[in-house]
Structures are given as C-alpha cells and as structure tokens.
Amino acid sequence: MKTEKKFYEMNHEERLSFIVSRTNLTKKEISTIVNQVLPFENIDRMIENAIGIFSLPLGIATNFVVNEKEYLVPMAIEEPSVIAAASHAAKLSKFFGGFKANASSSIMRGQIQITNLLDIKNSTRIISRNKDDLLRIANSRSKNVKALHLKTRILNNDIDNKKMLVAELYVDCKDSMGANTINSMCELVGPEIERMANCKVILKVLSNYSTERIAISQATFKKQELGGPDIVDRILSAFSFAFSDPHRAVTHNKGIMNGIDAVSIATGQDFRAIEAAAHAYASRDGKYRTLTTFSKSPKGDLIGRIEIPLSVGIVGGISSVHPTAKMGLKILGAKSASELACVIASVGLAQNLAAIRALSTEGIQKGHMKLHAKNIAVAAGATGKLVEIVSETMYKQSNITLDSARTILQGLLHNRTYKSS
Secondary structure (H helix, E strand, C coil), X not given: CCCCCCHHHCCHHHHHHHHHHHCCCCHHHHHHHHHCCCCHHHHHHHCCCCCCCCCCCEEEEEXXXXXXEEEEEEEECCCCCHHHHHHHHHHHHHHHCCEEEEECCCEEEEEEEEECCCCHHHHHHHHHHCHHHHHHHHCCCCCCCEXXXXXXXXXXXXXXXXXXXXXXXXXXXCCECCHHHHHHHHHHHHHHHHHHHCCEEEEEEECCCCCCCEEEEEEEECHHHHXXXXXXXXXXXXXXXXXXXXXXXXXXXXXXXXHHHHHHXXXXXXXXXXXXXXXXXXXXXXXXXXXXXXXXCCCCCEEEEEEEECCCCCECHHHHCCHHHHHHHHHXXXXXXXXXXXXXXXXXXXXXXXXXXXXXXXXXXXXXHHHHHHHHHHHCCCCCHHHHHHHHHHHHHCCCCHHHHHHHHHHHHHHCCCCCC
16 A cells, blocks of 8 residues: 655655645745745845845745644744754644644734923823823724723833833734834824923834733643653753753753744744744743743653744735745635744744754754755765765764765765766
8 A cells, every 4th residue: 555755755846736735825826936036126125225035945844733723834944954853843742632822912012212201200190191092093094903002101211220101002913913003103102192291202113022922832742752751851851951041041942943933934924023022031030041841741741831922923014025925824824813823832842842852862963963964065066966975974974074075075976986966
C-alpha cells in the first residue's frame, strides 16, 4: 500500500499542489510565491528611497491543531531548523488534541502626553467631564475601529521628577492591528484637550505595549513521545534556569520569537511591535523572565503554556498591499485577528518546546547544524548534487566550516567523480 508523502518529502511542485488542494489559492497567487516579483512602483509606494526587494525563504509549518482546527502555517525566516522544529513539536501536541488557545480582546491604547499643567488635578477633572465629547471626536473618522473609553493617569517624570498627565484612549481594533487609526484618533483629540485644559500636548501616539490584547496557548506533551520521564525532568530543569536568570531567559525568548516573528512576517504583521511588547511583558514583575512556563501533569506528562501580548490583524496594514503577505493569510485561513493571535502564540510555544527539548538532550546544534551545513556548502561554491554531498560529508566529520567545505569540494572536483547537476 502506497503511503502518502510527508510535506518535507515532497518536491517543490508537489508542495505547491498540496497547498492548492488545502486552500483556495489562485494560479496568480501561487506564481507570487514562486517568482517573488513586485513591480517597482509598488515597492516605491511602501518605503522611501526604494531600490529593490530583500527576500526571505517562505515555508510551511505542518501538524498544527489549534482549538480543534488544523492549519498550514506560513513562516518567513532565513534560519534553518526552525520550521522543522515547530512542525515536530506541533505533531507531539496532537496526542492530547493539539493547542488550546484564546485571545483576550482586541483593545489597544492610544496615549496623549499632557504637560505645562498649573493644576494637574483640575485638568484631570476637566478631561473627565468632557470624556464623552472627546470620544465622539476620536470616533468621527472611523466606521469600524472604535474608541470605547478615555482614562487619565498622573505619571511621575523620572528625568526631572515633575508630574505629567497622560490621557489614554482604549480602542477596540477588532480585526485590524489598529496603529494608524489609533494614531489618527490621538491626533484629533490632542488639540481639543490642549484647548479645554489650558495645557500643552506633546505626544499623540499608540502604545505597542498591548497588555489588553493577550494571547494564551497551552498544550500537553506525552512523556513517552518526548523521550520518557527523565526528558520531562530535564526540560523542567532547563525551564527553571531560564525563568530564574535573565541571561538565559533572553535566549529562551529569542527561540519563541523565531516562530512568532516568522509567522508575523509571512502574514504581514508588525513583528517589531510584537517583539517590543513581548520583551516588555517578560519584565512585568520587575525581572526579565520567560514568556512560557512548563509544568508536570499528575500523570507525568509535560504541560507547556505561553502568555504574550499580540497586536495582529487580518485587515489593513501591509497585508492589504503586499501580495505575499495577503497570500500568507489566505494559506493560514484565520477568520479573525483573535484566531490569528491564537495560532501565532501556539507556534511560539511549539518553537520553544522543540528548542528546550533539544537543548536539554542532544544539544541544539545536532539538527541545526545539519541544515546549516547546506548553506556552508553553497558558500564554498557547491552547486546541484554537490551541495548534498559536501554538507553530508562535513556533518559526518563533525566539521561544519567553510574551510572544510572548500577542501571537500576541491577533492570532489579534482577527482571528477561527481557532476554538479
């Protein structure tokens, strides 16, 4: 009986055909993946002083089941082993039904900095009394994204120890990331506050620290699938190291962001905003800690959990103008921003589980360097079949360096035993 090929075993055409069979991508969209061509006028509209495109490899993570729905997850990243590791960890989670995830809300804050206040308490009362009018002004330009609340707080200026007032709009971004709309709202409301409170308004901008927009994902990994009770204990010990030491925690969280950033880039999200919020959230108790936690179930299986702020969207932003980002969202098939956040958080947890398991057992380099060896072989000048031969030889010799690759390649070419195609 013929067994179905796994995704990583397929050639390029077979992978594209598989994606088409699982999604409703058009031939034009498939062509976008293959050719990666954008007209210069499109690029020139996106950024200033444009000269061309910098491409990243785009791959698919498989085996992801989140809230009982299976996903093909697009990931844009140049680092080898990341997609394979995430796919493997997702497969391990399937024994207990995959990932259970939720995204708390789609609320984000816009901030208006208020200074030069003669009577800060009186200014606070004036803003509070006029809150409804200010919200009407904020909402005058947007039909879908709505400012729901306006709150003020007195902030101590740590530079000169003076007080300043911050007015904050709480905006329901729904299925958008919301940055541009929130910034516009703040710029509408700022001058009104300045006028009514006889003060000076400086900054009028959103906060990317989206603490009202938290995504949580959890999965249980069977101890036997991980390698037994000893491996579970080793993973828990490795986690305790990362949770307790910021130097280790940074690298631990970098592994999480390998997955989160890769999906974010592939679906047109602002991965820089996501990164900044994630690392701030990791420090919320005053010490930089892990974004994931691990514990042991009563039966000895491993429970992994991630909690992270995720401001993402499926409408607006770059995903509305960049064809590959648009196609990435289509492959994923998320119907809402909260669904997208649930998947992204789950990928972060899977990525972290894979990394911490490898680190606490055979070490991270075994799988990573096997894939990296191909890049070294290409850098040494190998082409075609020689790439595989040179990389495999280096891996077997445990000497994955550019000098080693050049020596092996020169020997092969000298012997004329192999052809490069």
